[in-house]
Amino acid sequence: MANYKVVRSLPTIIILIILITLPLYASSYVVFVVAIALLYAMVAAGYDVLLGYTGQLSFCQGAFYGIGAYLSAILTVNYGWSFWLAMPTSVLFVGLVSAIIGYPALRLRGAYFAVTTFFLAHFVYLLFLNEVTLTGGPLGFRGIRPPESIGPLSFESMENGYLLILFSFIFIYILLRKFVNSNVGLILKSIEQDDILADSIGINTAAYKLLSFVISATVAGFAGTMFAHFFRLLHPTTFSWFLSEMVVIITLVGGVGTLIGPVLGAGIVTFILEFLRFAPEIRYIGWAIALIAILMFEPKGLIGLIKRVGRRWKYA
Amino acid sequence: MLKVTGLTKSFGKLVAVNNLSFTVNEKERVAIIGPNGAGKTTTFNLITGLLKPDKGTIEFYGKDITRLKPYQICRAGIGRTFQIVRSFPNFTVFEHVLVGAISRYGPRAQVDLLKRQAEDLIQKLGLSSKRNTLVRNLTIVDKKRVELATALALKPKLLLLDELMAGLNPAEIDECIELLKKINEEDGITLIVVEHIMRAVMKLCNHIIVMHYGKKIAEGTPMEISTNRDVIEAYLGEGVAYA
Amino acid sequence: MIDTLVLTQLLNGAILGLIYGLMAIGLTMIWSVTDLPDFSQGGIYIISAYVAYWTITLLNAPYFLALLIGALAGILLSVSFERVVYNRLRPSGVLSCLLAAIALFFLLENIANALWTPKAKIMSVPETEVTLNLFGIVTSYHRIIIFITSVILFIFIHLFIKYTKIGMAIRAVAEDREIAALMGIDTSKVYIATWAFGGALTSVAAILISPLYAVWPGMGTLPLLKALVVVILGGFGSIIGALVGGLILGLIETFGAIYVSAAYQHGFAFIILLLTLSLRPRGLFGRR
Numbered sequence: 001m002a003n004y005k006v007v008r009s010l011p012t013i014i015i016l017i018i019l020i021t022l023p024l025y026a027s028s029y030v031v032f033v034v035a036i037a038l039l040y041a042m043v044a045a046g047y048d049v050l051l052g053y054t055g056q057l058s059f060c061q062g063a064f065y066g067i068g069a070y071l072s073a074i075l076t077v078n079y080g081w082s083f084w085l086a087m088p089t090s091v092l093f094v095g096l097v098s099a100i101i102g103y104p105a106l107r108l109r110g111a112y113f114a115v116t117t118f119f120l121a122h123f124v125y126l127l128f129l130n131e132v133t134l135t136g137g138p139l140g141f142r143g144i145r146p147p148e149s150i151g152p153l154s155f156e157s158m159e160n161g162y163l164l165i166l167f168s169f170i171f172i173y174i175l176l177r178k179f180v181n182s183n184v185g186l187i188l189k190s191i192e193q194d195d196i197l198a199d200s201i202g203i204n205t206a207a208y209k210l211l212s213f214v215i216s217a218t219v220a221g222f223a224g225t226m227f228a229h230f231f232r233l234l235h236p237t238t239f240s241w242f243l244s245e246m247v248v249i250i251t252l253v254g255g256v257g258t259l260i261g262p263v264l265g266a267g268i269v270t271f272i273l274e275f276l277r278f279a280p281e282i283r284y285i286g287w288a289i290a291l292i293a294i295l296m297f298e299p300k301g302l303i304g305l306i307k308r309v310g311r312r313w314k315y316a
Numbered sequence: 317m318l319k320v321t322g323l324t325k326s327f328g329k330l331v332a333v334n335n336l337s338f339t340v341n342e343k344e345r346v347a348i349i350g351p352n353g354a355g356k357t358t359t360f361n362l363i364t365g366l367l368k369p370d371k372g373t374i375e376f377y378g379k380d381i382t383r384l385k386p387y388q389i390c391r392a393g394i395g396r397t398f399q400i401v402r403s404f405p406n407f408t409v410f411e412h413v414l415v416g417a418i419s420r421y422g423p424r425a426q427v428d429l430l431k432r433q434a435e436d437l438i439q440k441l442g443l444s445s446k447r448n449t450l451v452r453n454l455t456i457v458d459k460k461r462v463e464l465a466t467a468l469a470l471k472p473k474l475l476l477l478d479e480l481m482a483g484l485n486p487a488e489i490d491e492c493i494e495l496l497k498k499i500n501e502e503d504g505i506t507l508i509v510v511e512h513i514m515r516a517v518m519k520l521c522n523h524i525i526v527m528h529y530g531k532k533i534a535e536g537t538p539m540e541i542s543t544n545r546d547v548i549e550a551y552l553g554e555g556v557a558y559a
Numbered sequence: 560m561i562d563t564l565v566l567t568q569l570l571n572g573a574i575l576g577l578i579y580g581l582m583a584i585g586l587t588m589i590w591s592v593t594d595l596p597d598f599s600q601g602g603i604y605i606i607s608a609y610v611a612y613w614t615i616t617l618l619n620a621p622y623f624l625a626l627l628i629g630a631l632a633g634i635l636l637s638v639s640f641e642r643v644v645y646n647r648l649r650p651s652g653v654l655s656c657l658l659a660a661i662a663l664f665f666l667l668e669n670i671a672n673a674l675w676t677p678k679a680k681i682m683s684v685p686e687t688e689v690t691l692n693l694f695g696i697v698t699s700y701h702r703i704i705i706f707i708t709s710v711i712l713f714i715f716i717h718l719f720i721k722y723t724k725i726g727m728a729i730r731a732v733a734e735d736r737e738i739a740a741l742m743g744i745d746t747s748k749v750y751i752a753t754w755a756f757g758g759a760l761t762s763v764a765a766i767l768i769s770p771l772y773a774v775w776p777g778m779g780t781l782p783l784l785k786a787l788v789v790v791i792l793g794g795f796g797s798i799i800g801a802l803v804g805g806l807i808l809g810l811i812e813t814f815g816a817i818y819v820s821a822a823y824q825h826g827f828a829f830i831i832l833l834l835t836l837s838l839r840p841r842g843l844f845g846r847r
Contacts, residue, residue, distance in 0.1 A: 057654060108836060111596045111657065115787050116836065119829045122784065130822040183423035183430070190415045193404040200364060200398075202390035202419040202470050241780060245665060252658055285673060288666035295659045296647055 019166055023159035035162045035230060037270035038169045039223045044250045044262035045176055046219025051248070052257030053180060054212045055192035056106070058117040059244040063124035064217040066239030068094050068224025070128060070135055073144045073234055083147035087225045094221025095214055102213040106206060121244050128236040141234040161230045168226060172219060173263070179215070180259055188212055192257075220247075249291055317342050317506060318363075318394075318474060323372035325355075325362055332358040334530035336372070340474070340523070345500055346508045347517045349541075350527035351550060356510040357399050359527070360476050364396050365389040376474070390419075395472030399479045399510075401459045405452030412451050412462050413437050416469030437465040441495070456483055468499070475499070477509045481516055489513060493520050518542070526550070567696045568813050574702050576809020577709035578764045582782060583789035583801035584716060585760035591733040591796030592753045594653050598660040599640055600761045601783030602667025605776060607633040607762030608769045609671055612682050622684045622770075630762045636667075637758025638751055646747075664779065671776040679775035705767045712763065713802055716756075720798065725752050733796055781825060788828045792835045794845025803843060807831070 023031050047061050068090045075086035105116055128135050135141055146155040147164065155161050179185055187208055191198045195205045228234055246269070254265025269287070276282060318340040325333040333355045340346050348356050361367040363374055365386040374382045381389055404412055417433040418425070438444055441461045446454065451462055460480060467475065477496075481489050493516055499505050511517050517524065517538070524541045526534040528550040534541055541547055582600070589597045611629035614620045620628075640663055648655040689700040720726035725748075731739040732749045740746050764782070772778075789808055793800025808828060816824035835842060 055654075057657065104837065110653070111590075112791065112836060112840075114657070115596065115784075115791070116832060119784060119788075119832055122780075123826055123829050126823060126826060183418045183425075186411060186415050187418060187423065190404050190407070193406055194402055196366070196386075197398075197402040197404065199386040200366075200390060200396055200402075201416050201466055202387050203415075204385075204387045245661065248658070248661070249665075282673065284669035285666060288662055288669060291662045292644065292659060292666065295655055295662065296644065 016170075020163075023162060028158055031159060031162050033270060033274050035158075035165050037267050038165050039227050039230075040247070040250060040270060041263040041266035042169050042172055042223040042226075043220045043247050044254065044266045045173055045259055046216040046223075047247050047251050048216075048256065048259050048262045049176060049180065049188070049219075050212050050216040051251055052259070052262075053185065053188040053192055054209055055195075056209060056213065057110070057114045057248070058213070058216075059114060059241070059248065060101075060117040060121040060124070061216065061220045061247040062239050062241065062243030062245075063121040064094050064098060064220040065224040065227070065243065066124060066128060066236075067097065068221030069228040069234055069239070070141065070224075072225040073141050073228045074134060076145060076229075077141070077143055083145070083229055084150075087147075087222075087229075090225050091218055091222045094224075095218040098214045098217030098221075099210065102210045102217075106209045106213060118241070118244075121241055125236060125240050128239060135234070135236070138236065142232075144228055144232040144234070146229050146232070155229075158230075165226050165230060168222070172222070173259075176215075176219070177259060184208075184211075249287075253291060253294055317377050318508075319373075319375040320359075320363070321373050321375070323359065323362060323369050323374065325358055325367060325369050331530050333362065333369070336527070336530070336532055338525050338532060338535060340506060340508060342473075342506055343500065343504060344506055344523050345496070345521045346506075346523045346525065347521040348508060348510050348525045348527060349512070349514075349517060350533075353529075354527040355530040356527055357478055358530075360396060360478055360510065363389075363476065364394060390470060390472075393471075393473035394476065395467040395470050395474070396476040397460070397463045397467055397478055397480055399482075401456060401463050403451045403459050403463055405450070407451055408448050409438060409443050409451060409454070409462055409465075410434060410447050413465045413469050416466035420470045433469060437468055440468075441465045457488060468505075472505060474506045474508065477507065479510055479512065481511060481513050489516055492516070496520060563696055567698065568817060569810070570696060570698055570702065570706075572810035572813030573806060574705050574709075574809070575768075575813060576806035577706065577713075577802075578768050578805070579782070579785050579789050579808055580802045580805025581709055581712060581760050581764040581767075582786035583793065583805055584713075584798050585757035586786050587790045587793070587796055587798070587801050588729065588733075588753050589757045590790060592729060593645070593656075593750060595645065595656045595660065596787060596790075597757060598657065598783060599663035599667070600637070600757060600786075601779035602664040603633050603636050603758055603761050604765040604782055605671045605779040606636060606667050607758075608682070608765040608774045608778065609675055609680075611762075611766040611769065612680055612774050615682060615684070626763065626766050629766045630759050633758035633762025633765075634755045635758070637754045637761075641750055641754040646750075664783070668776055668779060675774075675776065677776055679773040682769045682774055684770045701770055708763070708767060712760075713798075716760075717798060725749070729753055785825075785828050788832045788835075790842075792831055792842055794842030797842065797844035800842055800844035 019034070022034060026034075043061055043065055047058075050056050050058060071090040071093055072083070072086045075081040075089065076083055081089075101120065105113060105120075108116060129137055131137070132139075146161055149155065153160070155164055180188075187198070187203055191203065191205050191208055198205050250265040250269050251262040252265075253269065254263065255261025272287065276286070320339070321337050323333055323336040324331070336355070336359060348359065350356055358367065362369050365381070365384050365388070369382065372382070373380055376389075376392055376394065379392070381392060381394075384392070404415070407415070413434040414430060417430045421430060421433070438447055441464060443458065443461055443465065446458060451459060454462065464477075464480070481492050484492060496507060496509075497520065500507050507521075509517070509521065522537060524534075524536060524538055525532055526541060526544070526547050528546075533546045533550060534544045536544070582604070586597060586600060589595060589600075607629040610632040611625040614625040614628050615622065640660075644659050644663065645656050648659050684701065691698050691700060691703070720730060728739070728744045728749050729752060731742070731744055732746055736746065739749075765778075768782075785808060789801055789804040792807065793802070793804030808831060811827050811831065812824050815827045820826075
């Protein structure tokens with residue numbers, strides 16, 4: 001029994017080791033791409049709590065990511081705050097905003113909710129674009145500094161920035177895992193399957209839906225702050241509707257409701273996009289076709305595919 | 317314990333429930349019967365908060381619950397099952413009943429307490445052998461058992477059962493009647509059932525309310541109801557299962 | 560005398576509103592018949608505009624021919640999406656179909672990007688760029704064409720839905736799918752007809768407005784969003800609602816852009832959406 005458990009976590013351990021030691025042998029370019037992939041993975045995992053465990057399709061992850069990024073940037077650059085103060089503040093702010101928006105919005109069902117979040121994301125994007133005094137608008141927001149050093153640990157270098165992101169990701173992922181496997185997670189799963197029945201057995205579905213919305217928004221906001229201080233340049237187009245779309249797609253492709261699926265999805269998507277960087281037109285097309293194929297043939301996403309292959313392997 | 321006064325609900329021009337009033341006392345076993353479309357399920361939906369009445373009030377232990385949300389009404393002590401069985405298809409039987417217990421005791425309750433509650437109910441409803449089966453793979457009868465077990469996990473004081481026995485064979489019906497009697501007598505849970513199976517109603521309940529076109533047309537003991545002219549008239553021509 | 564500037568903007572707002580309305584009719588039909596808010600119409604909007612563009616520039620065809628061919632492209636895409644994708648995904652639930660619709664939108668947008676580059680193209684229709692001066696209102700021949708075409712289409716659709724056999728079948732399925740099937744209506748034919756309508760309307764809307772605003776790969780997102788708001792504002796499943804809602808949005812946007820804020824003009828749709836959903840969720844003419 002103990003052996004089996006070790007064997008199962010072996011791939012995870014190997015991957016973790018590879019990731020942690022990445023800066024030692026990989027080029028800066030690869031480290032950079034992996035960092036971005038990890039950020040996407042963070043947002044996607046948080047989003048899975050909303051989509052996979054409560055069944056709410058939303059398109060405003062990009063907006064929360066952006067708010068976190070811009071707010072942290074503004075606080076540190078324009079007001080001289082320390083990153084270690086600006087980051088939690090931004091995260092809290094995103095949480096608050098999402099609670100205020102979520103409270104009325106979550107009363108909407110299915111498609112109405114999706115459309116509203118769609119609009120919301122676009123509205124926030126317009127804000128980023130037009131409020132030039134705050135955000136620098138189309139010219140971008142430059143000069144963001146990396147997080148201040150803690151003692152001897154400096155985050156100036158890209159490699160150290162990457163490690164910060166990596167460990168943040170691991171931390172967030174573990175938290176989300178625990179959350180999803182807890183009793184509250186079970187409640188969320190019940191809401192996803194039949195929210196009327198859940199209401200009838202005394203579950204305050206509105207409150208739990210709001211909770212998962214706020215959690216996924218907060219995670220996105222946190223990832224946004226990490227992004228701002230790693231990439232050090234912000235531009236409104238990064239946070240357009242396209243980003244929210246990507247998050248949804250990643251989560252789906254990886255496997256909704258599995259938490260690890262979207263993480264894998266983020267990794268694979270980022271890598272494919274980077275590989276096809278040389279054929280810019282094709283990458284998104286091939287990508288969209290793959291997505292449709294997945295929806296049609298393996299709705300459970302990559303995880304579903306892996307499980308299916310694994311099953312056949314066992315019985316072969 | 318439950319007092320319904322002047323309850324009225326219309327859908328456009330259709331008056332589904334028309335000035336309905338009745339009282340249910342503790343420990344009673346009440347049946348609401350009537351032809352299809354009489355407004356029985358609508359009444360349940362009004363009591364449990366899924367619908368808001370146009371007029372009238374519903375009081376539970378003296379407290380006005382008319383405008384409460386469904387989850388609040390459940391927490392106040394009223395549980396229900398649905399006419400077309402509802403469930404969480406991807407849960408195992410255990411998880412299904414467990415979530416009911418979690419709802420009752422809160423997510424931070426002791427794990428052992430929650431587990432015990434769930435296991436007890438699973439055993440009580442005869443589902444022990446299917447503890448780890450996914451609910452979507454169960455037969456309708458077992459799904460109903462799971463639905464009932466979950467509702468019981470909330471420790472309700474009043475249980476509303478909407479056509480629980482539909483689709484059961486005679487042996488299962490008898491089993492169900494015994495189970496409901498046990499729940500009522502041993503656990504002290506008051507029952508209101510909507511049923512079309514007259515045999516079961518007569519055997520199980522001592523207080524019967526008859527509805528027709530949204531109105532209450534008769535109320536009384538099984539003896540009184542079976543000899544009531546209005547009731548007989550209402551049922552004439554409608555299929556009533558004499559199981 | 561009313562300021563002619565205001566009158567001009569009134570006309571412009573109405574025209575914009577008619578365009579939104581056209582697209583909204585297609586969407587509301589699809590949504591009420593198949594339960595799917597069809598996001599892929601946004602992609603069809605884009606492609607049909609480009610097809611029309613090609614017809615004009617490559618084949619030197621007259622505008623109305625381009626309109627027809629573009630509409631045909633829209634119908635073809637719409638119907639094939641239904642037959643190939645949505646049909647298969649329907650048993651898995653609306654969410655899967657919605658995600659597929661989004662993926663298709665994404666796909667079409669990027670195909671447009673690849674085939675025609677991100678640079679905006681001008682669809683110039685010299686015949687209709689003639690400016691007119693009607694009672695002091697400065698407008699163009701083209702805008703009048705949009706106006707007339709839209710009105711004709713609205714009337715046509717209204718009559719079609721009300722009096723033809725297919726129209727009634729569509730209404731029946733929109734009301735209650737199961738009962739319609741039980742009454743012997745072939746739901747798959749109705750679906751095809753509905754999607755054909757949707758594709759046609761979206762393409763026509765796109766091609767009508769293109770000479771005024773330019774053609775570029777990202778042109779589909781905002782119209783789709785606006786059309787969805789119009790569907791919700793006008794009321795789920797209501798064609799009159801789509802018309803009225805479209806006009807309201809078009810006018811508010813046009814005047815809002817002038818008197819309130821040009822940068823946030825797209826935000827008015829959002830405000831209307833929020834107001835509708837909180838004050839009158841079933842829309843102006845909706846039934847549920």
